[in-house]
Amino acid sequence: LSRINNENYQFHHIRFDCIQGEQGELVFEPSDVEYYFEPVTIQESGTSILKNELENSEDGAGQVGFQLSNDGTNEIQYGKSNYYSFQHPHEGSNQIPLFIRPRTYGNNVSSGQIMSRVKIVVMYN
DSSP: OTTGGGOOOEEEEEEEEEOOOSSSOOOOOTTTEEEEEEESSOBOTTSSOBOOTTTTSTTBOBSEEEEEESSSSSBOOOSTTSOEEOSSOOSEEEEEEEEEEEEEOSSOOBOSBOOOOEEEEEEEO
């Protein structure tokens, strides 16, 4: 149990491709592109931990979910009131940094598979 909650964040990245089509011009201004995280999976009350959707399945881990970060230190705050900005957005491939670590959210912890989901909503003004 204590080992799970001492796991460090592991880095992953989400690639956001911005490609100009056959017509028009694609121009990015640094303040034009923002994004926020919207949980699909239920959050543990009062925390940023996303519960395990597989918890009640035969192979699912019991009361172990995921916690996300965009910088490897601070927990992601969910919802459209918590915007994050692209670092130097440009035409082509842009990266959304995503750090993930497992976290327990109860005392009935068991091993197994974990699945938690989140949507990344990109706003371009």
